[in-house]
Amino acid sequence: MPSGSSTSGVGRVIAGRYLLLHRLGGGGMGHVWLAHDQRLVCEVALKEIVFRDPAEADHEREARVARARAEARHAAGLRDHPHVATVHDVLEHEGLPWIVMEYVAGAVDLRDLVEQRGPLAPAECARIGLAVLDALTAGHQRGVLHRDVKPANILLAPDRTGAPYGRVLLTDYGISVQPSTGETRWTMASALVGTSGYLAPERATGGAPTPAADLFSLGCTLYFGVEGQGPFARASHLAELTAVVAEEPRPALRAGALGPVVHALLAKDPAARPSAAEAEAALSRIVVPQAGAYSRTQTDLGSQPQWAAPPAAPGPRHARRRVLHSALAGLLGLALAGGGVWYAVAGQDDEEGSPRPYGEGVGLARALEGGDCVLADWPGAAAFQGTPRLTVDPSCADQAPDGQVMAFVKAASAEQARAEGAARCEERTQELRGRLADVRAFAVVPTEAGFEAAGRRTACLVLGAHGPVYGPLGGYREPGTAFADTATMQRRDCVDVRSNREARLVSCAGAYDEQVLGFTRLGEDVTLTEARTESDAACAREVPPRDFGFDPSVYTAGSWTSQGPWKSGTHFVVCTVRKQNGGTMEGDEP
Known part of the structure; x- marks a missing residue:
């Protein structure tokens, strides 16, 4: 303790x-x-x-x-x-x-969001940067310097309209200082204050904190948001500090229109950096409301990033090309609101005159319906790159579906569907995705010619991020059904345990054996056999039942593993709570 x-x-x-x-x-x-x-x-x-x-x-x-x-x-x-x-x-x-x-409900910090979903679109990153810059400027006007601007100190939360990352908050003034008041700087004389890869070079060499130093840190943060790593990321803190002082940042590959702003903010000389007003003007030019019937913030289409996760060689699964790690977006994908939702608008009308709802690339002859399980065959070497060719699996089981249609977003026109469908699907599937371990949203938007055939609506899919989901999701699961894989287990699911290899979904209103609390991940070198002996301890450490109100003298941590996460390389484990004496739990548990 x-x-x-x-x-x-x-x-x-x-x-x-x-x-x-x-x-x-x-x-x-x-x-x-x-x-x-x-x-x-x-x-x-x-x-x-x-x-x-x-x-x-x-x-x-x-x-x-x-x-x-x-x-x-x-x-x-x-x-x-x-x-x-x-x-x-x-x-x-x-x-x-x-x-x-x-307490900011539903919040995620920028570091976690990028690590979970990949780098943001430049315009979305610029929007976040404007909000953080506004907060910093308000502090600077009061003489308060933040001194620790970094992705982990930026919260993104739903706003009043329900947009999942619409609200931006700067947090953690733990090492801020107000030099003009002469207040004591409560830090060790020999210690550098801040985070190594985000510290301005003048601060790393012992200089006094200034507003320009906060702007340098903001530049590092924007670089991380759009590139997926810091501009001076190295193997150690000392190497990062050396790079901040003596080396140029890595070239930005995905920054597009945001690149010049970031480059200016990362100038080694504080006097060469733009002022807060100049930075605000530059960021505002990237986030510009476009005129038209559906005026809304638009992204610079010439600066769309290739959302990246470490690639892996594809392997066969049901005669389809699969990957272990995914890279989001592609030439036919457009990121809206930086939330990790993509839509496909590809292909032409059917040669026979009957337009396919979502274009020839997607290939479906009929509109998707709620609950449809789909197989996704991606055109390239990585999932979530480009437009997938979709096939509906009526059984939701025969071929280990990649995902399922979970919602629809209606639109007045194909133009509105293109402009709003992806962001709306992100919102509509957010709650379900928050209860699953490893999924992503994907919006299938109708083409202009196929808009009526698609029922004037965008289909919102939830797909396995690194492999199939192995069965129905959410409310399409029937009570009493045995789990084919942990991929469909959700937080707060109640489980009936038939054996150490069989678990069934049951209602939480009656008696049950275990309840799902969350997920953890085991190391890359842990085999599935080893996981089945180590996962209970990992869950007790990372997702302890006491953190959810369960009395540790009565309850203990449990876990479930399956082959799916080991085939995909993610090594996710489902963490549960159960009674120590093996008895059943009831509907009024915490």
Whole structure:
């Protein structure tokens, strides 16, 4: 147990008011918890200071406590800003400060989003950059420098319209400073403050923090967003610092129209970097509302990225070309809203005069229907590149389907379908995708000629990200059906265990043996046989039932593995909770 951390987690009440529900994450200063404010009856986020060993507690306690207070003070000064996570209060409990913050439901940080879905489209990255720049500028006007702008400190969350990543928030003012006030800089004299690959060169060589240094870090962050890695990413922190000071950033391959802005922000000389106003103008030119019947933010089509994940050689599966790792987008794919949803608009009308709904490339003679299981044959060496030729599998089982039609988005015209279908499909499938381990959304948009034949709507698919889904998804699964593979297991599924190789989906309203809590991933060198003995321990460590309110004296972690994730190379494990005594669970469990 770390010295100075809480003596217990879930269920602890802080300051007689905040009930800890489960841990949301952690950072350099401590843990962030989801908590219930018992006075106002709402959910908040609480940041807890953690000292990892007694020596650190003795040596840095005063500095780290002061940093927490400074973070709360600086963020609270920007509490009315739309792109800064709101800080409500800072309080002391058992001698340590806790920061009470806005809980942002459905949020994901930029680092995780890019790692999960690949680099963003340049225009979407520019939109995020504008919001972060606005927050930084508001801080700079108050004399507050952030000093740790990086992808992990940028939250993307649903906005009021439901757009999944429409809201952009700059977080973590833990090492911010307000030089003009003469406040103490609570850091070790020998320590560099910031994150190595995102630190401005003048800061890496001991210079004073300035607004220009924050803009350099913003440039590194935008580069990461559009390229999938930092401009100075190296094998070690020391190598990254050396690269920041002495080397040019890697050439940007996917930045398109965003490239010149990023290049300017990454100038070694602070005086050569654009001002905040100049950067804002440059980013705004990339995110421009286009005139027309459906005026909305458009991307620069000449700067579309090849969404990248590490490629792997394809192998046969059911006489179709498959891959272990996917790269998203392609010449016939258009990214909308950077959310990892793509649509195909390819092909011409049928030669006989009957237009195919989605074009000759997709190849379907009839419109897709809800629940259709599909096989996707990609034209190139990698899945999610270009336009897949789709085949419907009526059985949803005979050929291990790649995915299923889960929703539709209606449109007034083919033009509107092209403009809005992909982003709307991202929204419509977000909840389901959040409950599955390894899937992606894919929007199949009708062609101009096939718009009526497609029922005037875009079909929203959920496809396995690295392989088949092996069966129906979501509400198309029938209670009592045995799972053919863990790919179709969802968070909060209730499971009836027939044997250590057979599990069936059952209603959570009655008795069941286990409940799915989440997922974890085992190492590349772990075989499936080894996984079946190691996965319980991995789930107990990474997805502990106590974080979901289950009493550890009664419940324990369980797990399920299957061949699918090992064939695809993802090594995903499904983590469950079960009773220690082997008894059944009931519908009123946490």
